[in-house]
Structure formats: C-alpha cells, structure tokens
Amino acid sequence: MLNKEIIINTNEEYDKFKKKLLLYRSWLYCFVSFKISGEVRQKELKDFETALNIKNDRKRTRFIYDRACKFIDEYNEEHCICCEYHDSICEDPKHQKMKNGCCWYCHLQTETGCPSRNLACKLFFCDHMWEKHHPLTAKDIDILLMFSPSRRAIARENTFVTEETFLRQLDIGSYGLMCIYSITKLFRFRNL
Ligand code: SF4
Numbered sequence: 001m002l003n004k005e006i007i008i009n010t011n012e013e014y015d016k017f018k019k020k021l022l023l024y025r026s027w028l029y030c031f032v033s034f035k036i037s038g039e040v041r042q043k044e045l046k047d048f049e050t051a052l053n054i055k056n057d058r059k060r061t062r063f064i065y066d067r068a069c070k071f072i073d074e075y076n077e078e079h080c081i082c083c084e085y086h087d088s089i090c091e092d093p094k095h096q097k098m099k100n101g102c103c104w105y106c107h108l109q110t111e112t113g114c115p116s117r118n119l120a121c122k123l124f125f126c127d128h129m130w131e132k133h134h135p136l137t138a139k140d141i142d143i144l145l146m147f148s149p150s151r152r153a154i155a156r157e158n159t160f161v162t163e164e165t166f167l168r169q170l171d172i173g174s175y176g177l178m179c180i181y182s183i184t185k186l187f188r189f190r191n192l
C-alpha cells in the first residue's frame with residue numbers, strides 16, 4: 001500500500017481538496033492509504049480520511065451514509081430545528097388536516113413514529129420550516145462528495161423507504177432505477 005499525506009490549513013486548500021475527490025475516490029487510488037490533517041475543518045478531514053481509506057465500496061457507502069445522518073442530526077439539534085406536533089398534528093398550517101405532517105402518506109410510519117433512518121427524509125423540510133429555520137441541504141454535507149452524482153441524487157431524493165432499501169439502492173447507484181422504484185412505491189401508499 002502506498003501512502004499519501006495531505007495537509008490542509010486554509011479554506012481555499014479545503015475547497016481545492018474537495019475538487020480533487022473525484023480522483024482520490026477513483027480506482028487509481030485503490031492501493032493508496034491517505035493521511036489527511038490540517039488546521040481547518042478537522043472533523044470533516046477526519047471523515048474524508050476514514051472514507052478514502054475504506055476500499056470496499058459497500059462499507060464505504062455505509063460509512064458515508066452514517067456520517068451524513070449524524071451530521072444532519074447534530075446540526076438540527078444544535079440549531080433547534082425540529083417539527084413540533086400536538087396530538088399528531090404538525091405545526092405547518094398546510095398540513096393541519098393530516099396526521100404526522102409530511103409523513104402522512106408514507107406506508108412506513110407506525111404508531112410510535114418512523115422506524116427508518118432515511119437520509120433524504122432527514123433533509124426534507126416544508127416551506128413553513130424553511131421560513132422559520134435554515135435547514136441543511138445536501139450541498140452543505142461535504143462527505144456526500146464522496147458519492148458519484150447519481151448516488152448524490154439518490155441521497156437527496158429517496159424519501160419513503162427503509163434504511164436497508166436506501167442502502168441497497170445506493171449500492172446499485174442507479175438514479176433511473178430509483179425513479180422507477182419511486183413510481184411503483186406510489187401504489188403502496190395508504191392514507192392514514
Ligand atoms: S416538515 Fe413541515 S409538514 Fe413536515 S412534519 Fe415538519 S412542519 Fe409538518
């Protein structure tokens with residue numbers, strides 16, 4: 001295994017590094033071990049180092065998914081971004097006739113809430129929430145740059161599925177297949 005050391009001390013260097021990720025995550029670097037350090041964005045650098053050193057695609061995908069979910073959860077907790085409910089009715093005036101807000105037609109929801117850890121659902125907020133807060137978008141989550149554009153699109157849009165299905169679809173990595181699956185799943189929705 002060859003070694004590659006990257007030192008990033010400024011935001012400009014960090015931006016340049018992000019542009020090189022396409023190369024670093026390619027097969028050309030499959031026998032290269034990365035050591036990434038620096039004075040800016042140290043948490044992100046550590047995540048990139050770990051992700052780049054996982055050479056198994058399936059394991060790397062799960063690591064990225066996990067880090068992205070944690071990043072969103074931590075950001076939302078820190079900025080107090082969460083939907084409020086009263087008797088299962090959420091605060092968005094447009095959804096007040098429906099139980100459980102924008103989850104109302106998802107076949108996965110249960111009496112005790114959502115059983116899935118769905119990355120795209122974590123990123124979704126209605127206009128009402130956008131007016132109140134500044135939630136993250138997929139573009140704010142740097143670790144998602146480790147995904148191909150097709151996988152990033154899946155990460156952004158694949159709502160209403162279990163985590164296992166989500167990860168399977170990321171493994172296949174085909175946005176077209178995800179769209180076909182999304183159309184078929186429309187027939188499985190039930191009104192609650
Ligand atoms: S995102 Fe909006 S519609 Fe969805 S549950 Fe939250 S407040 Fe309700």
Ligand code: SF4
Nearest residue numbers: 103106109114121160
């Ligand atoms: S998978 Fe998404 S839409 Fe379905 S219940 Fe969970 S958060 Fe709601």
